[in-house]
Amino acid sequence: MCGKILDGVSESECFTTECFAADMSVDGVWISFNTEEPTSGARLLFPGFIRVLDGWIDFLEAGPRNDGASVTIHADL
Secondary structure, three states, rough: OOOHHOOOOOOEEEOOOOOOEEEOOOOEEEEEEEEOHHHHHEEOOHHHHHHHHHHHHHHEEEEEOOOOOOOOOOOOO
């Protein structure tokens, strides 16, 4: 979905799960959480959102760690 926006194929995309929704466009990403408060959420710049997704993909591809160390993902938004 991000690739479609970056390539100019789409002006906006929406990804929805039972826990949250992400409305994406070049102007930014609005992540809303499925809570009782319909306006709860966060606004991110699109490049920062992509960095978060890239970090998450790297984390998932690395697989589980067996050393018991805690895992922290850092992203500059």
